[in-house]
Amino acid sequence: MRLISPELLTTLDLTHVQYRPDDPYGAYLALVTLAPVLILTSYVAVFLVRREVVYLNALLGQVVTEIVNGKLKRYIKQARPTEFLGLGYGMPSSHAQFCGFFVVFWTCHLLFHRPDRKARMSHHVDSFVFVLLIWLFGVLTCYSRVHLYYHTSLQVLVGGTIGSIIGALYYAATEAFVRAAPAGSVVHSARHFFYTNSLSRALHLRDGGMAWEDAGAAAEYATWFSKMTASPGGILTNGSLACHVRMMLLALTQADDCDAVKGAFSVGCAIAVPALQLADPEAPIESLHDVEPRALTTGFSREFPGNTHAEECAIEKLARYCVRTPGGQGGAAIDMARSRAPIRLLLYTTMEPCSERLSGNKPCVARILETNAQPMYTTCKWLAKLAASIPENAGVSPVAADDLLRPVRIDVVLQGVPEPDDFVKCVGQRTLRMHGIHVVTVTPESSPSAIGVSLPNLASVPIAIDTQQPTGWLREACLCMARKGHKDA
Numbered sequence: 001m002r003l004i005s006p007e008l009l010t011t012l013d014l015t016h017v018q019y020r021p022d023d024p025y026g027a028y029l030a031l032v033t034l035a036p037v038l039i040l041t042s043y044v045a046v047f048l049v050r051r052e053v054v055y056l057n058a059l060l061g062q063v064v065t066e067i068v069n070g071k072l073k074r075y076i077k078q079a080r081p082t083e084f085l086g087l088g089y090g091m092p093s094s095h096a097q098f099c100g101f102f103v104v105f106w107t108c109h110l111l112f113h114r115p116d117r118k119a120r121m122s123h124h125v126d127s128f129v130f131v132l133l134i135w136l137f138g139v140l141t142c143y144s145r146v147h148l149y150y151h152t153s154l155q156v157l158v159g160g161t162i163g164s165i166i167g168a169l170y171y172a173a174t175e176a177f178v179r180a181a182p183a184g185s186v187v188h189s190a191r192h193f194f195y196t197n198s199l200s201r202a203l204h205l206r207d208g209g210m211a212w213e214d215a216g217a218a219a220e221y222a223t224w225f226s227k228m229t230a231s232p233g234g235i236l237t238n239g240s241l242a243c244h245v246r247m248m249l250l251a252l253t254q255a256d257d258c259d260a261v262k263g264a265f266s267v268g269c270a271i272a273v274p275a276l277q278l279a280d281p282e283a284p285i286e287s288l289h290d291v292e293p294r295a296l297t298t299g300f301s302r303e304f305p306g307n308t309h310a311e312e313c314a315i316e317k318l319a320r321y322c323v324r325t326p327g328g329q330g331g332a333a334i335d336m337a338r339s340r341a342p343i344r345l346l347l348y349t350t351m352e353p354c355s356e357r358l359s360g361n362k363p364c365v366a367r368i369l370e371t372n373a374q375p376m377y378t379t380c381k382w383l384a385k386l387a388a389s390i391p392e393n394a395g396v397s398p399v400a401a402d403d404l405l406r407p408v409r410i411d412v413v414l415q416g417v418p419e420p421d422d423f424v425k426c427v428g429q430r431t432l433r434m435h436g437i438h439v440v441t442v443t444p445e446s447s448p449s450a451i452g453v454s455l456p457n458l459a460s461v462p463i464a465i466d467t468q469q470p471t472g473w474l475r476e477a478c479l480c481m482a483r484k485g486h487k488d489a
């Protein structure tokens with residue numbers, strides 16, 4: 001009994017590629033011609049890792065294109081250039097149709113899906129490079145079908161054209177149209193339901209483009225970069241410590257002092273130095289006792305004349321003080337100081353430092369980076385004197401190491417709340433992290449009484465404690481404070 005023999009077998013057309021052994025390009029083009037199989041497996045692999053629904057959608061689109069191709073072939077009934085290469089009819093080429101869809105779908109995606117039209121130049125450049133590569137790949141695959149005698153040029157041309165048209169229509173209908181649907185429409189609600197139902201959430205299904213201009217790649221990279229380089233921060237960057245909460249409350253009382261205006265946030269800021277930095281700038285900060293922040297300067301929105309920001313005012317005050325450091329004016333002394341370990345400072349702000357200002361003034365992120373790039377120079381003794389003069393540090397006498405001139409560096413930015421998108425889209429945290437500054441959102445572990453901090457009396461925004469959510473009070477207070485005076489006319 002013969003269960004199997006050569007004449008009973010057939011070939012899976014997509015994977016069976018033959019070429020002339022004396023053709024120098026034959027083997028390479030045979031590999032290229034396998035592209036559809038590689039692309040289909042890539043879709044599945046990338047989807048499993050990223051959970052971005054667009055890959056699943058593209059896979060579905062490719063399957064639809066293949067079904068259309070099969071029907072067209074059986075309808076047109078045009079033979080292939082040879083009888084022995086390839087199975088079935090040749091018009092239109094299914095490889096070319098597959099590639100046409102692939103190339104056009106992803107070109108549209110790379111060029112049009114970004115909700116942020118003002119995306120940075122680098123994004124346009126990398127989109128352009130990827131589009132170019134995709135087209136090269138598509139054209140080469142189509143060419144391989146003719147070169148290997150599987151199709152005539154016309155069959156490839158027709159296939160490519162039909163695939164491209166399906167790709168464009170499919171992208172428009174399933175991606176562009178769905179993404180652009182206005183809030184309240186059926187499509188918008190359906191999409192919302194699709195992403196928020198419990199199954200989708202369990203599978204972590206997402207459309208990164210809804211939240212970020214680059215599907216989150218830059219935000220993810222910044223988080224990764226900050227974690228990878230976070231080693232010296234340690235305890236300094238633990239945002240739930242009560243000492244950080246206390247300093248944030250000091251910043252909040254500053255914001256309480258500022259006059260509310262409609263077109264801007266009300267923010268407070270405090271710059272502090274960890275106790276140990278004054279006593280020994282080179283010692284690693286390892287315990288809670290080492291952190292104890294000593295306030296140096298404070299600031300609030302519009303404190304200095306003009307449209308000034310809280311961080312700007314606090315940094316300016318520190319600069320004015322440092323400039324008066326005894327013996328700190330000479331060029332030679334500063335040259336010597338350049339190589340010394342910096343005095344690492346903590347900057348507390350009730351809201352994420354701004355990365356863009358509608359007024360065109362220099363954003364706080366740029367000021368912070370500038371402070372580190374062209375540092376001020378001072379001594380521990382001089383800073384300790386400043387700390388001793390601040391009422392918030394009453395009761396502790398700062399111990400200063402010496403009067404050696406050193407650069408100061410803002411090492412950690414501690415924020416009360418990320419900037420909401422009321423005026424501009426803020427990328428402050430991300431930018432600071434990319435420059436090696438730790439950014440921490442101060443989040444108390446529990447209610448004020450439970451963590452042992454007493455609340456200040458704020459005139460403009462009372463701090464409310466929600467017993468259901470006892471960790472959200474600081475965040476809420478910072479946000480309400482920032483928006484004070486924005487609601488009523």
Ligand SMILES: [Zn+2]
Binds near residue numbers: 309311353354363365
């Ligand atoms: Zn600012």
